[in-house]
Amino acid sequence: MWRSPLDKPAPVHSLEALDVQSAMDLQQHPMVVIDAEYRIVAANRAYRECYGVSEEDLVGRRCHQVSHHSDVPCHENGEDCPHQTVFRNGEPHEVRHVHYDPVGNAEHVRIRGHVLRDLRGQRFLAEEIIHLPREQSEITCTDMRMVGRSPAFLRCLHHIEMAARTDASILLWGESGVGKELAASALHQFSARADKPLITVDCTTLPEHLFESEFLGHERGAYTGCIGRKIGLFESADGGTLFLDEVGELPLPVQAKLLRVLETGAFRRLGGADLLHANVRIIAASNRNLREMVAERTFREDLYYRLAAINIDLPPLRERREDIPGIACVLLERIGREWGGQWQLSTEAERRLCAYNFPGNVRELRNILQKAVALADGPLILPEHVHFLQSSHHPEENIAAPTRPISFSGRRGRPTNLPELLSTFQGNRRQVAEHLGVSERTVYRWLHQS
Ligand SMILES: Nc1ncnc2c1ncn2[C@@H]1O[C@H](COP(=O)(O)OP(=O)(O)OP(=O)(O)O)[C@@H](O)[C@H]1O
Structure with missing residues (x-):
């Protein structure tokens, strides 16, 4: 111009x-x-x-x-x-x-x-x-909130948020009752797959002979007595997330089969000829150290790397004691909704809880609060209503338990008096789990380790 x-x-x-x-x-x-x-x-x-x-x-x-x-x-x-x-x-x-x-x-x-x-x-x-x-300040899964303000917990929430934005597979590691399942729901809800299914696989109940029919599904007449077609867990999670809980419990032959499916997303239903595909995001959880298991050759290294693109560790409650009052408050609200009532901790009861070690983590806290509510005469929970059931891994930090202490010195935290407890509860694993403040799955695992 x-x-x-x-x-x-x-x-x-x-x-x-x-x-x-x-x-x-x-x-x-x-x-x-x-x-x-x-x-x-x-x-x-x-x-x-x-x-x-x-x-x-x-x-x-x-x-x-x-x-x-x-x-x-x-x-x-x-x-x-x-x-x-x-x-x-x-x-x-x-x-x-x-x-x-x-x-x-x-x-x-x-x-x-x-x-x-x-x-x-x-x-x-x-x-x-x-x-x-507010709705993002405490990760909310349906009516379950992941509560906490401690630095360790905030770090963990941040990792959950960051990981949810990706489509990589995630391995959650943490002690029993620490909130791994809750974290898996949070990861799913914060991901782009939130409107698709989240399917949980309890790996403690996936033996080799059931892997094909449960995980991959079966066609009609695939085996004697098989009546109809069944969609397996993997296919049900298509487009969504598959949560492999207690993945460290999978027997080695099942690990090999699982790896094959995860690598390609391709599978055949039992008795079926068609090669099918499912697009699934994997979240796995374990309270066992999978790296150690890889070194001991009880967990496949290739499967470990397939599952653990991102590792997130969930801190035990005793490493974030400042979260105990907040979590207790939310759990009491939950108990109040279920049982119809309102309860709160007295200052002394709260102090007693905060000094305890919680080997069973948040699940144990919930069980202790349920018992305290049952014992309380009114809406205020007093220190004498707070009963600890376990002796801790760190007894020096523990307040003396009013009930007979249970030794957790056994293999991988297994109580040494488990057989005695089983006979007390007439073999009822759920009651033993409630008594110990651990999940029923944990008791199941201990029994299969013996
Ligand atoms: N940060 C938290 N805030 C509120 N509730 C929590 C929190 N973490 C865990 N919970 C509650 O504690 C209980 C145990 O949590 P969850 O089942 O997720 O633990 P887990 O680590 O998967 O246990 P396990 O290894 O025994 O299966 C659940 O009732 C859960 O809602």
């Missing part, structure tokens, strides 16, 4: 001349810039409003004092903090934290931390803070 020599190009403005503060204020999420000493250098309007700090009072304040109401940096409280990552290796980092508003209300937030440099090249941490709506 022809230009007159008199036409001057428009001047190019440099970014330096821009008012950074007004650019930050355009952001609807709270944003804050922090130096290496945790001092706030700048923050946008949303941040100031959210945490109740005036413009004059902001610069130089410590970030942890403003958002955590804590005098020490979050990582000293055991939290995973972007400050550490950004200043150590300059990598962006995303975490989930609990922040407090000016009056002390807790809210779950997602923080994205990035490196920012000034003109001299000095490094700062720029944080974008996204407040999670």
Whole structure:
């Protein structure tokens, strides 16, 4: 295009001349810039409003004092903090934290931390803070909430959220009763497959002779006495998620068969000629250390790597004691709905619970609360209503149990007096499980290990 020599190009403005503060204020999420000493250098309007700090009072304040109401940096409280990552290796980092508003209300937030440099090249941490709506603040599965605010639990929730966004297979590891099944439902619900089925396979009840018919299904007349066609568990999960619970219990021959199906997604129903396909996302769970089992050759290495594209560890309750009151409260609400009533813990009863070690984790807490509710005369649960059933793996942290302690020193946590207990409960595994605060499956597994 022809230009007159008199036409001057428009001047190019440099970014330096821009008012950074007004650019930050355009952001609807709270944003804050922090130096290496945790001092706030700048923050946008949303941040100031959210945490109740005036413009004059902001610069130089410590970030942890403003958002955590804590005098020490979050990582000293055991939290995973972007400050550490950004200043150590300059990598962006995303975490989930609990922040407090000016009056002390807790809210779950997602923080994205990035490196920012000034003109001299000095490094700062720029944080974008996204407040999670209530329904995301505690992962909710139907009416089951995964409750907790401890750093260990928040880390675990963050991993669950991140992993749910992918289609990779996930291995959940954690002690019995720690919430693996709940985590599997959460993973499914947060995934793109949420509107498709979540099928649970209890691997303790999948012996070799049932694998084909149960897992892959069968055609009519596939074997003597077989009446109709049956869709197997794998096919039922097509488009959705297959949860392999207690996967470490699968016998080796079944592991080989399972691997073959998982590798290709292709299978034939028992007695069927057609090769079928199912598109299934796998979540597996185990309370046994599968790596050790691989080393001992009791678990196939190739299957392990097929299952464990992402590993998520669920922390035991004794490593997140600060979660006990919150979980107890939710469990009491649940018991109240089921039994028709309202109960709450007295301060002393809560203190007693918080000092206990919970070898049976959240399931044991639920059983203890059910018994306490049954014993309580009114809506208040007192310390004498709180009865512990197990002696712990860490007796030094345990409060003396009023009932006769059970030794869990046996193989893989198996109580040494299991045969005695079975005879007391006339072989009823469910009652033994309830008594011990473990799942019925766990008792089943112990019996098959003997
Ligand atoms: N964070 C939590 N908040 C509230 N309830 C929880 C939490 N974690 C677990 N629960 C409850 O504790 C009980 C046991 O959880 P779950 O069955 O998921 O444990 P698990 O690890 O799969 O146990 P197992 O290995 O014995 O099968 C369930 O009633 C579950 O709803």
